Amino acid sequence: MQRVVVWSLGIISAAAALVGPLAEQAHLDFRMHMAVHLLLGMLAPLLIAMSCPVTLLLRTLNTSAARTVTAVLKSQPFRLINHPVTAALLNIGGLYVLYLTSLYHLMHESTFFYAVVHLHIFLAGYLFTVSIVYFDVTPHRFSFLYRSIVLIVALAGHKILAKTLYATPPEGVPRAEAEAGSMLMYYGGDLVDAVLIFYLCWHWYKSAAKREPLFAK
């Protein structure tokens, strides 16, 4: 039941980012573009990851198909892209490429680039979320400390980019829009990442009870 709710909310935030008035405004207005980025790249991936789609897939498939899926998840290429550092680079690094090169303009002129960039924003956001917080089936696991450090550095990268955009907006974006947009990126990012941090620590809290017996003599 809970999974259905978070899944639906996740799909709604992704849909709100891609179709309808917000998506249309995002072409013209940098602030709306940032709202789309937060919804599609951070909030939607978080909510969908919380609904554990891979767990559902494995439960509904028959045994042999489920084995194939697990084999793919355990494979070397998957191990590489699901590594917290790779996922953070794809996610935050992708944003640096988008905003600090001419890709931002290219995206608004070509439908092809628009589709590629938005697909990347969502997928990289999802990959990053599941590589940091283990909501779902996760074959290759990293320690709490390791993932915490990657999360802190990635969040810092997001903040640094937001302030850089405040100072030097992408070409053609008016000053006032750039300032409001980058502040939205900065504080919005804080808000969504607070949820990520909360779940990461909550999992630590639960596993700490098993690691060290609660009532030591």
Add this chain to the structure above:
Amino acid sequence: MAVNRTNSTSNGFAGNQVLYSSRNFWSGLLFGIGLIAFMDEVVFHQLLQWHHFYDLATSRIGILSDGLLNSFAWFAAIFSLFMLSDLRRRNALWPVKWTGAAFLGAGSFQLFDGLINHKVLNLHQIRYGVDILPYDLVWNIGAAIFIAIGLFILSQTRVLKRKKAGNSHA
């Protein structure tokens, strides 16, 4: 206050405080850092609006340091409370030690902010269009007082710990 639920020992222990002494310290320290960073954001950025989101004089290294520091503080605020909760369920919360460490964390963060971020990296100033010296003095001396309070409280727990440890051998 931790309540003795599990191990009733005759030596004056209230619980597992000494065993989890360092977790008390880290939880308090991280909470102090998180709290002061949050207060800085709420009071100086949002309410008073003395601080600016971005200062035109800000260097790249300044933005980098600020980003890392705030991101760490955000994490620290949340994680420290989970640690606090963990100590509570273990009957190991040591409020005096925790408070001392929190003062130390808050003071250290403020002193770092006041000296490194404001002065060395020139990230932003406390307030604009005024003589900044009194503000800097209040800010940094305040930080030093916080650190002194923290260290004093922590030194008290060391005496206590020795007493408790001494008792347990008796």
